[in-house]
Amino acid sequence: MPGLFNPLQLGSIELPNRIFMAPLTRARAGREGVPNELMARYYAQRASAGLIISEATGISREGLGWPDAPGLWNDAQVDGWKLVTEAVHAAGGRIVAQLWHMGRVVHPDLGGRQPLSSSATTAPDFAHTYEGKKPYVEARAATQADIDRILDDYARAARNAIAAGFDGVQVHGANGYLVDQFLRDSANLRDDDYGGAIENRIRFARRVLEAVGGAVGMDKVGIRFSPNIYSQGVEDSDPIPLYAEVAKMLEELEVPWIELREPAKPTAAGAIPTAPVSPAMRPHYSGRIIINSDYDWTDARARIADGHADAVSIGRLFIANPDLVKRLATNAPLNPGDPHTFYSGGAEGYTDYPALTEQEAA
Numbered sequence: 001m002p003g004l005f006n007p008l009q010l011g012s013i014e015l016p017n018r019i020f021m022a023p024l025t026r027a028r029a030g031r032e033g034v035p036n037e038l039m040a041r042y043y044a045q046r047a048s049a050g051l052i053i054s055e056a057t058g059i060s061r062e063g064l065g066w067p068d069a070p071g072l073w074n075d076a077q078v079d080g081w082k083l084v085t086e087a088v089h090a091a092g093g094r095i096v097a098q099l100w101h102m103g104r105v106v107h108p109d110l111g112g113r114q115p116l117s118s119s120a121t122t123a124p125d126f127a128h129t130y131e132g133k134k135p136y137v138e139a140r141a142a143t144q145a146d147i148d149r150i151l152d153d154y155a156r157a158a159r160n161a162i163a164a165g166f167d168g169v170q171v172h173g174a175n176g177y178l179v180d181q182f183l184r185d186s187a188n189l190r191d192d193d194y195g196g197a198i199e200n201r202i203r204f205a206r207r208v209l210e211a212v213g214g215a216v217g218m219d220k221v222g223i224r225f226s227p228n229i230y231s232q233g234v235e236d237s238d239p240i241p242l243y244a245e246v247a248k249m250l251e252e253l254e255v256p257w258i259e260l261r262e263p264a265k266p267t268a269a270g271a272i273p274t275a276p277v278s279p280a281m282r283p284h285y286s287g288r289i290i291i292n293s294d295y296d297w298t299d300a301r302a303r304i305a306d307g308h309a310d311a312v313s314i315g316r317l318f319i320a321n322p323d324l325v326k327r328l329a330t331n332a333p334l335n336p337g338d339p340h341t342f343y344s345g346g347a348e349g350y351t352d353y354p355a356l357t358e359q360e361a362a
């Protein structure tokens with residue numbers, strides 16, 4: 001029976017354990033989205049994770065709408081990420097880059113133009129901008145020329161990620177961002193090859209995976225979905241058949257791993273998800289399944305032991321516990337996290353969470 005501390009192979013990446021660090025936006029890269037020494041220290045502190053999935057990273061200026069989040073579209077960003085990947089590797093870890101296009105939730109103050117989405121819709125709630133929160137603006141429906149350009153941006157970002165020393169990439173297909181805006185029917189109102197029937201709505205994700213896999217090799221590619229939660233106005237009226245088709249597509253493309261933000265019970269944020277969708281994906285997909293969201297260790301161990309999943313990724317506990325894997329192995333107490341410093345910038349609440357002392361770890 002596999003357990004959390006057993007090794008795992010994800011395509012070309014060999015991992016020593018099955019406790020991953022989930023992607024976590026921390027907004028420390030400055031206005032130009034260039035990673036720095038502080039970020040290198042933060043990630044290196046967490047190198048004992050089986051795999052670090054980086055914070056969401058913009059593939060282009062027009063696709064990045066989070067203040068101070070990093071990018072991967074220019075040489076300065078590649079050089080900045082080299083600091084991070086070298087520090088993680090020197091500390092014995094492995095790291096993949098999460099590739100991000102935010103679609104309709106990019107405010108023009110950050111993206112520099114009207115946002116794009118599958119359809120002309122407006123996201124609910126408010127955008128974070130450098131001048132505080134502002135209402136979202138209506139997106140423009142992407143034309144075929146826009147889609148072709150965005151696919152090129154994905155491919156360039158993937159190549160840049162490998163040039164920056166990442167071990168692979170993860171396409172961000174979750175949480176109401178662009179890939180998700182094509183997948184799920186509350187946001188995709190198109191009636192062309194990219195909308196309507198399920199086979200059309202999954203086409204954009206397919207093209208992105210083909211572009212990224214073509215650029216760096218599919219053995220270095222994973223993708224994240226959030227099949228059973230409402231995210232930024234994006235949800236689906238019938239998720240089981242949609243994600244069963246997604247699973248078949250992933251099998252056909254030989255995508256080696258997927259990560260599902262799939263709460264199994266009401267989340268800490270109070271959202272009540274529908275039932276997990278991964279049991280409907282598993283029969284069609286032979287790759288690795290990583291589960292995420294509000295898992296406690298008993299649940300996570302059980303789902304790995306019974307074959308529903310191969311690994312678990314942990315978000316908030318990794319923010320507050322750089323040595324989370326050791327704490328788990330030794331049943332040590334966990335530091336509480338401070339949500340006020342999640343996106344606040346600087347070292348506080350970022351690189352100053354204590355690791356266990358040698359005595360505590362003994």
Ligand SMILES: Cc1cc2nc3c(=O)[nH]c(=O)nc-3n(C[C@H](O)[C@H](O)[C@H](O)COP(=O)(O)O)c2cc1C
Nearest residue numbers: 022023024025055056261293294295314315316342
């Ligand atoms: C501060 C913060 C930043 C996040 N940033 C990202 C992100 O960049 N990309 C992403 O896919 N999910 C992001 N998430 C979601 C987490 O990856 C994860 O799904 C969520 O925290 C639930 O897992 P947990 O219960 O282990 O924390 C973020 C969550 C938090 C709390």
